[in-house]
Amino acid sequence: xxxxxxxxxxxxxxxxxxxxxxxxxxxxxxxxxxxxxxxxxxxxxxxxxxxxxxxxxxxxxxxxxxxxxxxxxxxxxxxxxxxxxxxxxxxxxxxxxxxxxxxxxxxxxxxx
Amino acid sequence: xxxxxxxxxxxxxxxxxxxxxxxxxxxxxxxxxxxxxxxxxxxxxxxxxxxxxxxxxxxxxxxxxxxxxxxxxxxxxxxxxxxxxxxxxxxxxxxxxxxxxxxxxxxxxxxxxxxxxxxxxxxxxxxxxxxxxxxxxxxxxxxxxxxxxxxxxxxxxxxxxxxxxxxxxxxxxxxxxxxxxxxxxxxxxxxxxxxxxxxxxxxxxxxxxxxxxxxxxxxxxxxxxxxxxxxxxxxxxxxxxxxxxxxxxxxxxxxxxxxxxxxxxxxxxxxxxxxxxxxxxxxxxxxxxxxxxxxxxxxxxxxxxxxxxxxxx
Numbered sequence: 001x002x003x004x005x006x007x008x009x010x011x012x013x014x015x016x017x018x019x020x021x022x023x024x025x026x027x028x029x030x031x032x033x034x035x036x037x038x039x040x041x042x043x044x045x046x047x048x049x050x051x052x053x054x055x056x057x058x059x060x061x062x063x064x065x066x067x068x069x070x071x072x073x074x075x076x077x078x079x080x081x082x083x084x085x086x087x088x089x090x091x092x093x094x095x096x097x098x099x100x101x102x103x104x105x106x107x108x109x110x111x112x
Numbered sequence: 113x114x115x116x117x118x119x120x121x122x123x124x125x126x127x128x129x130x131x132x133x134x135x136x137x138x139x140x141x142x143x144x145x146x147x148x149x150x151x152x153x154x155x156x157x158x159x160x161x162x163x164x165x166x167x168x169x170x171x172x173x174x175x176x177x178x179x180x181x182x183x184x185x186x187x188x189x190x191x192x193x194x195x196x197x198x199x200x201x202x203x204x205x206x207x208x209x210x211x212x213x214x215x216x217x218x219x220x221x222x223x224x225x226x227x228x229x230x231x232x233x234x235x236x237x238x239x240x241x242x243x244x245x246x247x248x249x250x251x252x253x254x255x256x257x258x259x260x261x262x263x264x265x266x267x268x269x270x271x272x273x274x275x276x277x278x279x280x281x282x283x284x285x286x287x288x289x290x291x292x293x294x295x296x297x298x299x300x301x302x303x304x305x306x307x308x309x310x311x312x313x314x315x316x317x318x319x320x321x322x323x324x325x326x327x328x329x330x331x332x333x334x335x336x337x338x339x340x341x342x343x344x345x346x347x348x349x350x351x352x353x354x355x356x357x358x359x360x361x362x363x364x365x366x367x368x369x370x371x372x373x374x375x376x377x378x379x380x381x382x383x384x385x386x387x388x389x390x391x392x393x394x395x396x397x398x399x400x401x402x403x404x405x406x407x408x409x410x411x412x413x414x415x416x417x418x419x420x421x422x423x424x425x
Contacts, residue, residue, distance in 0.1 A: 022142075022143070023139060023140070023142065023146070024143050024147055024150070027143070041159075041160070041163045042140060042144050042147060042164075043163040043166070043167035043168075044163070046139075046140050046143075046167075047167055047170075047171070050132075050135075051179055063139070069141070069145050069146065070138040070139050070141070070142040071142055071146075072139035072142070
């Protein structure tokens with residue numbers, strides 16, 4: 001993937017990394033993973049899921065009916081797992097570089 | 113059974129086309145009801161209704177266009193709209209407004225500012241915000257630009273001597289709306305495209321000896337003629353084809369978007385001068401586009417058949 005992955009997509013894929021989840025569980029998980037910074041709207045979630053499904057990043061694992069409501073569980077495809085791993089590696093390199101540069105600052109850094 | 117009456121949510125989901133509802137409607141409804149139950153609501157919140165309506169309309173209008181294509185069109189429109197706004201501001205923003213209803217001695221020949229400068233100024237602000245990565249602020253500025261464009265258009269109909277030609281406001285408004293299709297994240301590409309487009313427009317302005325202070329239609333009658341915009345669109349389409357052949361996909365997508373944007377400029381130019389010719393131009397674009405898509409799909413099928421993807425069973 002040549003384009004930079006957007007934060008909500010990264011959070012959604014991260015939330016799905018440990019197994020399939022249904023829509024509301026995914027919203028809650030993204031909220032938790034982002035420490036309350038990102039709360040997906042249902043409309044945004046399904047627009048993203050539709051796009052990711054078309055790209056082959058996720059797929060429908062199963063559907064259940066609970067209290068008369070449909071719960072659709074989605075999961076990462078092997079391509080999706082690879083994509084997330086690539087993005088994690090890319091972010092780790094950036095974070096390591098940021099740490100290295102911060103360590104190079106003089107002790108009085110920022111006092112000037 | 114669910115204890116909440118789902119009718120209001122089903123009604124809100126009608127904003128989506130039926131094909132989308134067939135695929136996602138029940139799952140979406142389940143998620144909406146799960147969230148409502150967790151929040152103790154028995155009807156959709158106002159924000160939820162607005163989000164569903166906005167998203168549904170977006171799917172209805174843009175569902176056929178893949179996200180990368182949408183982003184490329186937004187980027188190309190941002191660059192082209194900004195270039196046109198700046199060229200308008202420099203060459204037609206200030207000038208003597210000659211009122212043919214008054215005798216020569218009654219003319220006010222002091223340079224006067226065109227109301228179109230409001231839309232051009234907002235375009236500049238929006239583009240700077242795009243380059244700074246302030247996506248949300250840029251979208252607000254672009255919305256304001258579109259509103260200002262419509263306002264100036266109406267004002268110019270009331271007082272034709274004060275406002276710019278309708279083609280100026282229509283073009284600037286259409287491009288502001290096109291940028292709203294998707295957030296512009298390819299900032300470097302937007303900046304480079306804007307610089308190249310501005311350079312081309314300036315070059316032709318100087319070649320055709322269009323001086324600053326010219327009437328707002330000077331660019332459309334002397335530079336952006338139907339022939340020139342058509343030629344430019346065709347040339348950029350050829351360039352996009354060449355970049356696609358060398359498999360520079362991201363560049364090809366952006367160049368194709370620029371070509372599409374110039375095709376829109378060409379169609380606007382044709383339509384604003386003569387609606388029948390504009391419709392004929394649109395028919396030609398649709399026909400050529402259909403043939404192009406057919407060839408592309410046939411080529412993709414052929415490529416898929418002869419070069420199976422790596423890892424395919």
